[in-house]
Amino acid sequence: MKEDVRIFFRPERCVGCLSCLLACQMEALGASEIEGVPVGVKPDERMMVTYHQGTPWLWKCQQCASAPCAEACISGSLRQEPGGVSYDPKRCVGCGSCSLVCPFGMIRPLEGQDRMTKCNLCREEAVPPCVRACVTKALVLENSARFAQTKRKAFALESRRQRGFRDDQP
Amino acid sequence: MTNFAGGYAGRILYVDLTDGSIEKRPFDRDFALRYVGGRGISSRILYDELEPGMDSFSPDNRLILATGPLNGTPTPSASRLVVASKSPLTGGLGDASAGGYWAPELKYAGFDAIVVRGRSPEPVYLWIEDGEVRIRPGKHLWGQRIHDTSQLLKEEIGDDDIHVCAIGPGGENLVRYACVVTDEEGVAGRCGIGAVMGSKRLKAVVVRGTLDVGIADPARFKQAVDAYRETLVGEVWTDVLRKLGTPNLVAHRQKLGIWGAKNFQKATIEGWEKISGETFRERFLIKAMGCMGCMVRCRRYSAIQEGPLSPTFTKGPEYDTINALGAKTYVIDPAIILRAHHLCDEYGIDEQTAGSSIAMAMELYERGLLKKEETDGIDLTFGNGEALLHFIEKIPFRKGLGDLLAEGTKIMGERLGAGYYAIHVKGLEVDASDPRSLVTRALTYSVATRGSCHLRGFPYIDEFIKPEEAEAHFGTASVSRLDAIEGKGRMVAWSENWITIANLLGLCIFAWYRSRSFPMLIRRGQELASETFSAATGLPMTGEKLLRCGERVYNLEKLFNLREGFGRASDYPPLRFFEEPLSDGPGKGAKLSRDDYDRLLDEYYEARGWDKETGVPTPDKLKSLDLL
Amino acid sequence: MAKQRIGYFEDSQDPEAMCSRCRMCELICAFHHHQVGNPRRGRIRVIVLGRGEDIPVTCLNCEDPPCLKICPTGALHRLQPEGMVTVNPDSCIGCAMCVNVCPVGAVTIDPVEGTASKCDLCQGDPQCVLYCPAKVLRLTDTEHQAHFRRKGYARSLIAATQDR
Numbered sequence: 001m002k003e004d005v006r007i008f009f010r011p012e013r014c015v016g017c018l019s020c021l022l023a024c025q026m027e028a029l030g031a032s033e034i035e036g037v038p039v040g041v042k043p044d045e046r047m048m049v050t051y052h053q054g055t056p057w058l059w060k061c062q063q064c065a066s067a068p069c070a071e072a073c074i075s076g077s078l079r080q081e082p083g084g085v086s087y088d089p090k091r092c093v094g095c096g097s098c099s100l101v102c103p104f105g106m107i108r109p110l111e112g113q114d115r116m117t118k119c120n121l122c123r124e125e126a127v128p129p130c131v132r133a134c135v136t137k138a139l140v141l142e143n144s145a146r147f148a149q150t151k152r153k154a155f156a157l158e159s160r161r162q163r164g165f166r167d168d169q170p
Numbered sequence: 171m172t173n174f175a176g177g178y179a180g181r182i183l184y185v186d187l188t189d190g191s192i193e194k195r196p197f198d199r200d201f202a203l204r205y206v207g208g209r210g211i212s213s214r215i216l217y218d219e220l221e222p223g224m225d226s227f228s229p230d231n232r233l234i235l236a237t238g239p240l241n242g243t244p245t246p247s248a249s250r251l252v253v254a255s256k257s258p259l260t261g262g263l264g265d266a267s268a269g270g271y272w273a274p275e276l277k278y279a280g281f282d283a284i285v286v287r288g289r290s291p292e293p294v295y296l297w298i299e300d301g302e303v304r305i306r307p308g309k310h311l312w313g314q315r316i317h318d319t320s321q322l323l324k325e326e327i328g329d330d331d332i333h334v335c336a337i338g339p340g341g342e343n344l345v346r347y348a349c350v351v352t353d354e355e356g357v358a359g360r361c362g363i364g365a366v367m368g369s370k371r372l373k374a375v376v377v378r379g380t381l382d383v384g385i386a387d388p389a390r391f392k393q394a395v396d397a398y399r400e401t402l403v404g405e406v407w408t409d410v411l412r413k414l415g416t417p418n419l420v421a422h423r424q425k426l427g428i429w430g431a432k433n434f435q436k437a438t439i440e441g442w443e444k445i446s447g448e449t450f451r452e453r454f455l456i457k458a459m460g461c462m463g464c465m466v467r468c469r470r471y472s473a474i475q476e477g478p479l480s481p482t483f484t485k486g487p488e489y490d491t492i493n494a495l496g497a498k499t500y501v502i503d504p505a506i507i508l509r510a511h512h513l514c515d516e517y518g519i520d521e522q523t524a525g526s527s528i529a530m531a532m533e534l535y536e537r538g539l540l541k542k543e544e545t546d547g548i549d550l551t552f553g554n555g556e557a558l559l560h561f562i563e564k565i566p567f568r569k570g571l572g573d574l575l576a577e578g579t580k581i582m583g584e585r586l587g588a589g590y591y592a593i594h595v596k597g598l599e600v601d602a603s604d605p606r607s608l609v610t611r612a613l614t615y616s617v618a619t620r621g622s623c624h625l626r627g628f629p630y631i632d633e634f635i636k637p638e639e640a641e642a643h644f645g646t647a648s649v650s651r652l653d654a655i656e657g658k659g660r661m662v663a664w665s666e667n668w669i670t671i672a673n674l675l676g677l678c679i680f681a682w683y684r685s686r687s688f689p690m691l692i693r694r695g696q697e698l699a700s701e702t703f704s705a706a707t708g709l710p711m712t713g714e715k716l717l718r719c720g721e722r723v724y725n726l727e728k729l730f731n732l733r734e735g736f737g738r739a740s741d742y743p744p745l746r747f748f749e750e751p752l753s754d755g756p757g758k759g760a761k762l763s764r765d766d767y768d769r770l771l772d773e774y775y776e777a778r779g780w781d782k783e784t785g786v787p788t789p790d791k792l793k794s795l796d797l798l
Numbered sequence: 799m800a801k802q803r804i805g806y807f808e809d810s811q812d813p814e815a816m817c818s819r820c821r822m823c824e825l826i827c828a829f830h831h832h833q834v835g836n837p838r839r840g841r842i843r844v845i846v847l848g849r850g851e852d853i854p855v856t857c858l859n860c861e862d863p864p865c866l867k868i869c870p871t872g873a874l875h876r877l878q879p880e881g882m883v884t885v886n887p888d889s890c891i892g893c894a895m896c897v898n899v900c901p902v903g904a905v906t907i908d909p910v911e912g913t914a915s916k917c918d919l920c921q922g923d924p925q926c927v928l929y930c931p932a933k934v935l936r937l938t939d940t941e942h943q944a945h946f947r948r949k950g951y952a953r954s955l956i957a958a959t960q961d962r
Contacts, residue, residue: 004909006894008898009898062895063894065907065912104870144894145838145906147897148903148904149903151903152902155902242835244929382839382910384835385829385833456813457816457818458932460818460822460931462820462821464931465931466931483850
């Protein structure tokens with residue numbers, strides 16, 4: 001359903017422009033325009049892009065459905081929801097247990113504060129800024145069932161062509 | 171979310187389109203054990219909530235979409251949806267059913283049934299997803315045909331993994347026999363429920379469900395389902411239906427000479443091979459298709475890929491398609507029949523009543539009771555395929571003669587002073603076959619609670635029941651003789667209660683009632699059905715109790731009709747069947763005898779525990795069914 | 799033995815030997831694994847392409863599976879080198895990286911369990927194969943599927959030459 005969504009990354013569409021990263025950082029800094037970006041302030045590291053043999057990969061909280069971070073959290077600030085992992089900064093005590101168990105390393109300490117930060121899909125926005133910023137639609141905000149269904153349909157269409165069905169059949 | 175261990179979602183969705191209010195009403199196990207689901211839910215609610223005498227297009231009429239407890243489970247062919255309301259065609263109880271995938275999807279979305287009342291000020295559609303219900307603007311969909319409506323909704327919702335139940339222009343324009351179409355192909359055709367939906371300005375009900383339908387005892391359930399499936403594997407009907415679909419019956423009708431051709435003037439068809447099941451398979455069949463969980467696969471998917479009527483891609487035809495659009499109108503042209511069928515589905519009008527109405531107009535034209543100026547300048551003779559297609563396009567929009575045709579044969583007869591040529595019972599046109607040579611068939615059609623219907627009872631028992639079985643079950647071996655009358659009233663009454671079981675559970679009768687063995691009717695139809703029900707829901711049920719539920723629901727429907735003024739006189743077949751003998755075929759010369767029919771009807775009422783004069787169920791009968 | 803998968807084998811000339819969209823495969827898969835009625839929890843899904851074309855899609859048991867390689871916890875694994883890729887629900891964290899990378903959408907996150915869900919060949923007795931009324935689903939491998947295609951092609955070659 002609406003809440004049960006996550007961001008899927010399609011590397012074959014990514015051109016490495018880093019607009020997503022910029023959008024994320026600006027959101028974290030509260031800046032809606034480039035000119036509004038404060039100088040000398042480090043934004044939350046909710047998203048990271050790394051390169052491997054020229055291919056970019058986008059790292060963010062995966063909104064795991066059986067999240068180890070939620071299990072590890074001692075303060076109850078990280079909670080397992082149907083749509084992923086919610087985070088209540090007021091409860092966080094900055095113990096770092098979550099970042100120890102996150103296989104992606106995408107719960108990161110906030111500079112100068114005793115707490116962590118992670119991607120929370122910018123739920124206040126209609127569409128997360130990173131998804132909106134991506135020109136090639138490499139980032140997709142979608143429910144995992146629908147995401148898989150789209151791929152199944154594309155595969156079925158391909159295998160249908162191989163079986164000799166004419167595309168111009170009405 | 172549900173208070174049941176399985177099967178049921180346990181909630182009925184109430185929507186009021188006048189004020190936009192939405193209510194999710196739970197029901198308890200007591201209700202479930204007495205009414206089960208499907209027709210049990212719809213008939214109970216219609217009886218409780220409707221004022222007798224109301225106009226079917228009044229906002230106070232209810233539109234009910236009801237599933238059964240087995241919909242959504244892997245029970246064989248548990249695919250059927252019941253749609254019901256007070257019928258604008260008959261003024262009595264109206265219901266129809268459709269197969270496919272919509273009923274299971276409603277269960278996955280968390281509801282057992284939907285009751286719509288009121289009237290929306292603007293066209294709307296309902297969008298139901300996992301328990302969430304929204305009434306959405308539908309003005310942009312109004313006027314669209316069924317396929318386009320589905321496409322637009324898929325684009326708007328942004329997902330093609332949804333299931334749409336919609337009306338076409340026929341329903342919007344209150345054609346009295348407009349139908350409801352699920353997933354563009356599963357048509358709940360009869361009684362004009364689509365027109366009631368149109369009168370409420372409800373264009374579509376869209377569902378998507380990802381929730382579980384629980385199964386109380388999975389091991390027991392699997393055993394029951396596997397046993398059920400086994401009974402279908404050896405069944406000769408399974409094979410016949412898979413190969414030819416219901417059109418396999420064309421050859422049978424010709425052989426017995428029981429067509430209702432030319433508006434029931436002719437019992438055989440010259441050139442019938444052109445419209446046989448085999449011909450449709452050879453020339454047009456693309457694929458045998460199955461509804462949810464079905465191993466029979468009687469659905470056809472056909473296409474006309476060359477010639478002037480191409481391209482036409484459509485589900486179907488069914489036997490009833492060929493009968494209504496081909497035999498009645500005497501248009502012995504399979505491509506035209508298929509095209510006309512497709513248009514009926516796209517515009518959302520019942521092909522049976524459409525074919526019957528056009529056939530009646532054809533007879534009136536040939537008899538000079540309708541003039542060419544009145545028939546849109548068309549030579550409206552039997553066999554005129556162009557005329558058939560012409561009027562199928564006009565009826566949904568009430569254009570020209572289409573406006574009168576849209577009223578159905580009963581009103582056509584009243585308006586034109588030609589009631590004799592309106593072949594209906596209680597306002598619903600006679601489908602199936604000509605009963606003049608078999609009075610038991612006439613009884614079955616005529617006492618059906620929704621009007622003439624061959625699916626409300628199962629009279630074919632007398633084709634295969636053994637004498638000793640007939641003796642044991644119905645008190646006389648004569649029930650095993652096709653031409654005998656004695657005991658048939660009891661037989662029909664029993665068969666009606668029995669068939670209702672499938673309509674309560676959400677099961678398709680083609681994977682349930684077909685057999686050449688009477689013990690199999692009991693075994694599959696009652697024992698395995700109740701075993702599957704108990705295993706799925708965790709509720710205690712037996713074959714006898716299920717039969718009692720069928721009888722209860724049937725009596726409730728009778729009460730509804732009695733309240734609307736349908737007395738004993740309405741349980742009679744059309745006058746034509748008493749007055750005119752069959753003109754040709756093996757049954758030539760046969761007509762119904764009044765004495766025979768009266769005797770049979772008397773026996774039927776007696777078997778039912780209904781007053782012989784009035785048809786009113788006695789207080790004792792109602793008490794025994796917990797209806798009093 | 800080659801890596802096995804569920805294959806869809808149809809005869810487009812035979813109206814009864816094509817997927818009929820009955821979705822019994824979906825129903826029985828979900829029932830077998832979760833004891834409920836819920837086709838969307840099945841690990842095989844029938845894709846409706848329209849115009850009477852319906853194609854069941856499920857895991858291809860790739861030689862070089864992206865899902866297995868990307869799994870951060872090793873929950874996706876093979877018990878034997880030629881076995882089917884399966885999910886260990888105890889170590890799966892539901893991160894959906896497998897969902898992200900599967901080229902055919904064969905892996906999903908089960909909404910109730912919160913772990914990855916994919917075809918596991920029902921421990922060698924695939925239920926979808928058993929229950930498909932059209933018998934178009936078969937336990938197969940790439941060699942067998944290629945052979946089937948070659949046979950079909952050979953038939954059409956013969957038919958073409960005979961027409962002349």
